Amino acid sequence: MHIALAPMEGLVDNILRDVLTRVGGIDWCVTEFIRVNDMLLPPAVFHKMAPELADGCVTPAGTQMRVQLLGSDPACLADNAALAVSLGAPVIDLNFGCPAKTVNKSRGGAVLLKEPELLHSILCEVRRAVPAHIPVTAKMRLGFDSPDGALVCAEALAEGGAEVLVVHARTKVDGYKPPAHWEWVARVRDVVKVPVYANGEVWTVDDWRRCREISGVPDIMLGRGLVSRPDLARQIAAAQAGIELAPMTWAELMPLLQAFWRQAVRDLTPRQAPGRLKQWLAMLTRTFPEAVELFTLVRRETDCDRVGQLLGVQALEAA
Template sequence: MQIALAPMEGLVDEILRDVLTQVGGIDWCVTEFIRVNDRVLPKSAYRKLAPELFKGARTAAGTPLRVQLLGSDPQCLGDNAAYACKLGAPVIDLNFGCPAKTVNKSRGGAVLLKEPELLHAILCEVRRSVPAAIPVTAKMRLGFDHKDWAVDCAQALAEGGASQIVVHARTKVEGYKPPAHWEWVARVQEAVAVPVYANGDIWSLEDWRRCREVSGVEDIMLGRGVVARPDLARQIAAARAGQDAGVMTWEELQPLLADFWLQARRKMSPRYAPGRLKQWLAMLTRSYPQAVELFAQLRRETSCEHIDALLGVAFALREPERQAI
């Protein structure tokens, strides 16, 4: 059984990947999508969205990182995949699941599920472009506005060379509205010879057990569930081994919050760092009543120094960062 951390754009960046993989239970993670249009992107684009590439393609906790590309031009995706591999990407992942309107309007993400032939062409070209030892994987939804082609799309991906397929068990139009249709993950797995991961609506151990029963697959990808409950992957991994990992308390979460905030302070503008903390804290309110109170205190706060005080942390730039300013 493998547990993956989902590539959520604008949420699971290098900071949150670092913090969540510290907790344990996550076998691999994926970058936010790297948008490919009509050229090979410069190294700076990869450094921005996949800085772990330049540190052995792993988070500080040692969790392997995959590079996710999004686009619709097979040749350009192939060229960028090859370049990402030269930079150290151990796996190339392709995004056919993003539901964002702006992305779909420019022929990216879930809108490509309307074109199974194009999915196949993209996989074939990317598979041809990267070294044989480097896997190419894909993430898809069940369709754009209907599920009728879900199996066709999955087969197009597998036949094109995808070695694994993650299925977010909703259509693009369904967005993130419950329920996730785990029974369709079972249909996809029956139709392809490669491992299929179930993704969507896994917020708890109970959800995981029901997902496994309905989908029939062992491998899962966690998104908002593990962001809201940082030890969810660890709980599931322990339960799968017949053990009980216990539940992370609010007190045990505090060092992670502090670490997240200090990293945001170092890596982001003071204008944007508070918003990133509030974004994660808002999701933690689903699991921790204490987060509701802290979020209320921070909601209108824009001063990084005041947030330092509320979190009880002392912020200081490291020496290389001082020299860079």
């Protein structure tokens, strides 16, 4: 079984990738999507979105990081994939799952599931452009407004050269509304000859067990569930080995929040840093009652020194 951390745009940046992979249980993670339009991006764009490229493309905890591209131009995606590999990317992942309206309007993400022939062309071009030893993978949803074409899209991606498919078990129109239709992951698994990961609505170890039973696949990608419960991957990995772990406590989580804040203050602007902390803290309220109290205290704060004090991080230490 492999467990992956999902590439959640606007949330799982290099700072959160670092903090979450420290906890353990995650086998690999993916960058937020790098948008490709009609040009070869400068290397600086890749290094900004994926600072780990400078360190062997692993997080400080040693977890492999893969580079994800989003776009609709096969040739341009291929050129940018080749560049990413030259910069150190060990795997190229292609995004056909993003449901954001702005992304779909610019012909990116899940809207491409309406065009299985284009999916196939993109995979073929990218596969030809990168060295044979570099895997090319793809993330998809079940479709745009219906899962009726999910199997055709999955076949198009696999036949085009995708070595792994991650299937978010909802359509674009479904967004993130429960339930996730894990039974469709099983149907995808039955029509392709490559490994399939299940993604969507796994918040607990029990959810993982149900997902595994219904989807029939051993591998999983965790998104909001892992961000809300940072030890979820570790718990699932232990459960797979027949071990039951006690859940992470608030006392164990606080050093991670403090580490996140130190990096946010160092790498982001004073205006950005509090917002990113609040974003993660709001998701933690789903699991930790203490997070509700802390979120209430910081939600209106914009001063970094004051936020640091509430987290128990001194201003000088954070800087």
